[in-house]
Structure formats: structure tokens, C-alpha cells
Amino acid sequence: MSMVIPAPELAQRVASVLMACGSSPVEARIVADNLVLANLSGHDSHGVGMLPRYVDAVLEGGLKPNAGVRIVLDTGSLLTLDGQRGYGQVVGEQAMQLGIDRARQHGSCIMTLANAHHLGRIGHFAELAVAQGLVAIHFVNVLSRPVVAPHGGADGRFGTNPCCIGVPLAGQAPFVLDFATSRVAQGKMRVAHNEGRKVESGYLIDAQGRPTNDPGVVVVPQPGADGAGLFGALLTFGEHKGYGLAVACELLGGALTGGGTWHRPADSARTVLNGMLTILIDPAQLGTQAAFDAEARAFVDWIRQSPPAPGGDGVHLAGEPERATRLERARTGITIDDQTWAEIVEATARAKPPAT
Numbered sequence: 001m002s003m004v005i006p007a008p009e010l011a012q013r014v015a016s017v018l019m020a021c022g023s024s025p026v027e028a029r030i031v032a033d034n035l036v037l038a039n040l041s042g043h044d045s046h047g048v049g050m051l052p053r054y055v056d057a058v059l060e061g062g063l064k065p066n067a068g069v070r071i072v073l074d075t076g077s078l079l080t081l082d083g084q085r086g087y088g089q090v091v092g093e094q095a096m097q098l099g100i101d102r103a104r105q106h107g108s109c110i111m112t113l114a115n116a117h118h119l120g121r122i123g124h125f126a127e128l129a130v131a132q133g134l135v136a137i138h139f140v141n142v143l144s145r146p147v148v149a150p151h152g153g154a155d156g157r158f159g160t161n162p163c164c165i166g167v168p169l170a171g172q173a174p175f176v177l178d179f180a181t182s183r184v185a186q187g188k189m190r191v192a193h194n195e196g197r198k199v200e201s202g203y204l205i206d207a208q209g210r211p212t213n214d215p216g217v218v219v220v221p222q223p224g225a226d227g228a229g230l231f232g233a234l235l236t237f238g239e240h241k242g243y244g245l246a247v248a249c250e251l252l253g254g255a256l257t258g259g260g261t262w263h264r265p266a267d268s269a270r271t272v273l274n275g276m277l278t279i280l281i282d283p284a285q286l287g288t289q290a291a292f293d294a295e296a297r298a299f300v301d302w303i304r305q306s307p308p309a310p311g312g313d314g315v316h317l318a319g320e321p322e323r324a325t326r327l328e329r330a331r332t333g334i335t336i337d338d339q340t341w342a343e344i345v346e347a348t349a350r351a352k353p354p355a356t
């Protein structure tokens, strides 16, 4: 069972819960619109289903409503920022605005953002940069329950560490590659579990390190030998290659930003912190703009001429599926499964401002 809600109505509902948790109307609107945009883009894992977790994080004291980004160091093209545990949707946009301004001024900007609460869909930040004609590269780590196993390991040691590359393409919609380094996003396992679905082989291992198709192993604790709740883990995509990229995200998004890496046993905290290294490049100032435009266009045209694989729907470019889903869901509304809706209703009941 599920329900279908128009995007504006859903955003209104989410914003009212965020305000009940102490957010200003402006902050509530930014966060709500960001979550609904993730649903509209087809990434329900990073949409309004996160709201109960945010309410818990505020109540737990790990997420600070109305916190803004703090500039720790500013050398012009190097920016060191602290998200001060504010909503990632808010401090992430503030950080991108600063970084975009500096890249416009200096031709490039290397920006670190530590201690942001959950940044949500990283592609959103790349989309802000490519809309200004900039190339954007993001490496992100996740400080939360470690749900992804290192290649060759049998338990979770780090998060779903996303990586994102946005490239503006002259005269056409941009390339926006945005993915978790786990075989699939953790939130997608929550959605599959809520919908009672099994998942493909090769995504998951159970609490004993054995392959499984049950998404519940990373959503609800499994009884361990001594009665302690244990979780299974997600596997990285592309075996050792995705694993290597996940480690790079931890080293760059976690260690280099100063936000910290994960190296402790799982706890029950609901707070999710992200660290993000962002590299912004202005092709106009690099002096290669004309060649970049021509060569990028020629390459994209070339790959699009590949005939569709048998039974498939042809070649797509990263960013297209999200844009197509946005058009469709803006028209049809957003489908929310019963379990997710029940969790949102429960969270609404316990929403209150943080203790001061």
C-alpha cells in the first residue's frame, strides 16, 4: 500500500515538522524543498523518509537547527569551512555559494566542509555549480553507523561515502554523476525493507558475513549469539575499485576536511554527519573553454550513437534519469509507502525544539 502526494503539499508538511523542531521558516523551507527534490529526482532514499531521523537527531542534540556555516580559513581559492552540525541542506548551500564565488574570482576553489549534518543528495550541490558553468567534484564521508564492509572484510567499517562529478555541457543539460560507493544507498535498503522487497544478490552480507537478499539486515538489528543486536553490511560497488573510492572519500571527505573518519564500534546515535571536499573549476579561466565545449559535445554525441543493447533503452548520460523523473513526478505526485508515512506521522508527534 502507498499514497501519492503532490510535491508542494508534501514540502509544506515536512516544513511544518521542521519548524516544530525549532527551525526558522526559511530553514524549514530549504530543508523541506531539498528533501522533496530528492524524491522528485527519483532518490526516495534521500527524500522525506529522512525526516524521522532528523527529528531524532535534533532531540538527541547532534543536529543544530538554525546553525550556519563558519569560515575557519580563507585564502581566496582555499576555503576551510565548519558546518557546525547545522542542516546539511542549509550549510551545504551556504558553502557552495562561497565556493562558487571564489571559483569565479580565482578560476578554481578547493573547499572543505566539516561537521555538516546529513548533506542529502550530493548531486544537488554539483547542480548549483554546473548551473554557473563550473565543473564540480565532491568526495564525501559519512559519520554514522558503519554500514559498508571493506572489500575482503565481513562487517561494516565505514559509510556509503558518496562521490559526485558535475560537468557543464555547452548547449545541453549537464553531466551529473552522483552515487554512493556502496553497491546501493543504505536508504534504498530502508525503502526496500519498508516495502517488503528482497534485493538482488551481491548487495548485502548478513551479520555473520554471509551473502543475503534481505535488506532488513542493515535496517533492523539481527539477534547475535549473546543476544546483542548485530547488523549485516552493504558491499561496495565494483569490488576493490568501489572500495578504493570509498576509502578515498573517507581520507578526503573525512580526514582532509578535519571532520574526522570512522574508527569506532557502531552506536545507536541517529545523528549523521558528512564531511565534504569540493573542487570547483571555471573552464573559462582555465583557457580551454572552446576546446572543452567542442570536445565534450563531440564525445557525448559519439557515445549516444551507440546502438541500444538488446532489450535495453539505449545510452543515457548521468543526470538524465533524475531530470526525467522530476518531470514525471512533478506531474503525477510523489508516492510514499505506508511504513514511511507512518514513521513521518510518528515523528510529527515527537517533534519539539532542542533543549537549550
Ligand code: NAD
Pocket: 043, 045, 046, 118, 119, 120, 121, 122, 123, 141, 142, 160, 161, 162, 163, 164, 176, 177, 178, 179, 180, 181, 183, 184, 185, 186, 188, 274, 315, 316, 317, 318, 319, 320, 321, 322
Ligand atoms: P544510483 O545507483 O541511482 O546512481 C545514480 C547515478 O547514476 C546518477 O548520477 C544517475 O544519473 C546515474 N545513472 C543512473 N542510471 C543511469 C543510466 N542508465 N545511464 C547513465 N547514468 C545513469 O545512486 P545511489 O548510489 O543509490 O545514490 C543515490 C543518492 O544518494 C545520491 O544522490 C548520493 O549523493 C546520495 N548519498 C548521500 C549520502 C550522504 O551521506 N549524504 C550517502 C550516500 C549516498
